[in-house]
Amino acid sequence: MARRPRTRPTLEEVAALAGVGRGTASRVINGGAKVSDRARQAVENAIAELGYVPNAAARALVTRRTDAVALVIAESEERVFGEPFFAGIVRGIGAALATAERQLVLILADARRRGSLEHYLTRQHVDGVLLLSLHGDDTLPDRIRGHGLPVVVGGRPRPDVQTGFVDVDNVQGAGLAVAHLVDRGRTRIATIAGPADMVAGSSRFEGYVAGLTAADRPIDERLVARGDFSQESGARGMRALLDREPAVDGVFCANDLMAVGALQALREHGRRVPDDVSVVGFEDAPIARSTVPPLTTVHQSPWAMGGEMVALLLETMAGSDPTPPGRMLPTRLVVRQSS
Amino acid sequence: MARRPRTRPTLEEVAALAGVGRGTASRVINGGAKVSDRARQAVENAIAELGYVPNAAARALVTRRTDAVALVIAESEERVFGEPFFAGIVRGIGAALATAERQLVLILADARRRGSLEHYLTRQHVDGVLLLSLHGDDTLPDRIRGHGLPVVVGGRPRPDVQTGFVDVDNVQGAGLAVAHLVDRGRTRIATIAGPADMVAGSSRFEGYVAGLTAADRPIDERLVARGDFSQESGARGMRALLDREPAVDGVFCANDLMAVGALQALREHGRRVPDDVSVVGFEDAPIARSTVPPLTTVHQSPWAMGGEMVALLLETMAGSDPTPPGRMLPTRLVVRQSS
DNA sequence: ATTAGGCGTGGGAACGCTCCCAATTCTGGT
DNA sequence: ACCAGAATTGGGAGCGTTCCCACGCCTAAT
Structure with missing residues (x-):
């Protein structure tokens, strides 16, 4: 050669x-x-x-397919990229697309460039679109579909948007966490919930309620604190819980960062983990491995999520309108030393 | 319409x-x-x-240009993506490419797929290639250039590779850090250096030496510890320094993570920062803001680096073989409370 | 032997665009 | 009013593929 x-x-x-x-x-x-x-x-x-x-161009010209898929990331979210969870999704997408011999066209769409974005997203350029982390109130997916392009959203879009989506089964995951605390013989199981206006916040809380109900435990207002997914809010939430119900012996935190804050607050108050209080997080972020003690948490696989997004998109591109339009990914509990 | x-x-x-x-x-x-x-x-x-x-395909067919640029990331580096520094580079690349109306084709190349990678990277598909984080001993850039494709590498490639590159001016940055410690009146200035076989490691050490020399200070073997950029190695290094030279009153750490470790070791040993010992890091990672005390560090702009990579690539694509083939990006010192 | 049916095969047409050249129109100078 | 030259313009050719149709050849049935 x-x-x-x-x-x-x-x-x-x-x-x-x-x-x-x-x-x-x-x-x-x-x-x-x-x-x-x-x-x-x-x-x-x-x-x-x-x-x-x-020659890809010549081929695309006649087949009217580009074999390329756009991954649109709302650039306004500066953070998106650095976050391990998103990084994982992107890697999963990349791997799945490579297997399918599709190209990944990455579009970091800052708000200003929204106009040309929609202009660009046409059958002329890509065969399908993957959307990550759009703002909750965004109708972009519908508009893209209006152009005749298949779309799959990562994370659940607002209910009135008619798009395919892939999300982690937050309800199930939270249920797992609560069931585990019950198993450990905890009797006063609290939660530090996330913001109610975020899907991850509300469904994990829903799962907490469901988990307690399944175990025939009552829901106690005093055992519910609200945070905003930040470490600091986790610490605040834990302090509030200890204040309202000193006998609390188990906490499910809606994400790992808040769990880290909770751990910190518990330490301040002289509570031993897991002897006095069991703590469970959600996300299995890298940090969960290095907390003291290492954090039991609900594992979600960003890699799988990326792969599933691609699978769903390819199906849609193949013409079969998948029902249901969305997929929920199962989670599993990773038991470490905090529970 | x-x-x-x-x-x-x-x-x-x-x-x-x-x-x-x-x-x-x-x-x-x-x-x-x-x-x-x-x-x-x-x-x-x-x-x-x-x-x-x-229609992009039709246009590409006749112009023999695709207006697309590949960003190849050696996937073996799982970490690459989650790291804020790389995330920043990617964002900078994305923005610069969007401005130039070029598409970003992201290629997560795991080692296994290396063959098809080289096969794919042809004028038939992209007009140029951006390479991130290839292993030190990699001749991939040269081989791609062999196919007639312009290449720019992020980070300095090994010296015998004839490619355009963009890197942070590590020597200058380290010099800045040392000069600052001198300014602060520190007399026993140590360093926790990175691995000698990594460019970032050796040039930051080089900058440390140069900085001391510029200030007419001798280089003292006992004030040099080696780490591997991990937090743990930073802590170890600091302990070794304290052991060999208890009078140490300033430390330049080759990255922020090692600085975090150093801070921790100093705390263990009851040294106050910055009263007893000044600590300076390198990178200005997000964590530098939240250490106790907040870390003085050498700031490097990943965003700028991404932009510069694109600028260099576009120049190369335009035919002008830029001299020098590489660009060093300046750094600046961000003074916080650790010094 | 003769012919129907397959299997492989070759190559024309078309995909939508840019390049380029020849044709047309316009300008201003005489 | 006429002409040279400049300014615009139209559209043929061709970019490298895939699609598809018609053609030849071989096998097997009559």
Whole structure:
């Protein structure tokens, strides 16, 4: 191989070298059906010898498919990127797309450029769109679908938006956490919930309620604190709980960062973890491994989420309108030393 | 606008509606030169009315340019993505590319897929390549250049690789840190250096030496510890320094994480920061803001680095072989309470 | 032997655009 | 009023593929 001419070889040249017609060469490269072994062999040799690479543009022109998928990330969320969870999703997406031989076109859309974004997202450029972390009140997915492009959203969009989505099953995960605390014999199980106006906040709280109910435990107002997913709010929440109900012996925190804050508050108050109080988080962020003690938490797999988004998008692109339009990913409990 | 036909409008249709020829319409969209105002106006109206979007594939086919740039990230580095520094670079790249109206094709290349990577990276698919975090001993950039594709590497590649690169000026930054410690009246200035086989490690050490020399201070072996950029190694290094030279009153750590470890070791040993010992880090990672006390550190701008990589690549793509082939980005000192 | 049916095969047409050249229109100078 | 030259303009050619149709050849049935 490897003699590299000034200009890349074309299919025609490959065919010529193989002593076959253009059509046959094309068939070898694609479908592969209906080609004699002799011809196939010859073409494959020619490809190797010339180092032939199909021209994506020419192919896209005639097939009307680009084999590219856009990943749109609302750039306004500066944080999005640095967060391990999102990083994981992106990696999952990348891997799944590579397997499907699709290209990943990354679009960091800052608010100002929204106009040209919609303009760009057309069948002319990509075959489908993956959307990450759009603002709650965003109708972008619907508008993109209006252009005839398949869309899948990561995280649940607001209910009136008619799009495919993939999200973690927050309710189930929170239920797991509570069940585990019950198992550990905890009798006063509290929660530090997230913001009620975020899906992750409200559904994890829902799961907490469901978990207690399933175990025939009453819901006690005094055992519910609200945070905003920050470490500081977790600490505040824990202090409030200790204040209202000193006998609390188990806490489910709606995310790991708040759990870290809770751990800190418990330490301040001289409570031992897990001897006096069991703490469970949600997310299995890297930090969960290095808290003191290491945090029991609900594991969600960002990698799987990315993969699932791609799977759903590919299905949609293939024409089958999947029902239900969304997928919930199961979670599992990772038991460490905080419970 | 907005009546959306089953099939996207073509240039031909735009021209027809505008009552001009295909050539003229094309001229309006591109160069724009040599077109009468009347014609231009008509074409622009037609474009708006039809909601015309040029077909990238058709354009690429004839111009032999894709207007797309690949960003290759060696996926083996799982961490790469979650790290704020890399996240920042990617954002900088994204913004710069958007400004230049180029598409960003993200390629998460795991080691296994290396073969098809090189196969894919051809003029047939992208016009240029941005490479992030390749392993030190990697000749990938040279091989890509061999295919006739412009390449820019983020971080300095090994010296025998002939590629454009953008890196932070580690030597200058470390010098800044040392000069600052001297300014603060510190007399026993130590360093916790990074691995000697990493560019960031060796050049920051080089900067430390240069800084001391510039201040007419001798280099004292006992004031040099080696770490591996991890927090734990920072703590170990600091303990070793305290052990060898209890009078140490200033430390330059080759990254923030090691500085965090150093802070921790100093606390264990009852040294007050900054009263007894001044500590300076390198990176200005988010964590530097939340250490106790907040960390003085050398700030490097990942965003700028991404932008610079793109600028360099675009220059290379434009044909001018920039000299020097690499760019060093200046750093600045962010003084917080640890010094 | 003769012919119907398959299997492979070759290559024309088309995808939507830019490039470029020849044709047309316009300008101003004589 | 006429002409040279500049300013615009229209549209053919061609970019590299895939799609598809028609053609030849081989096998097996009559």
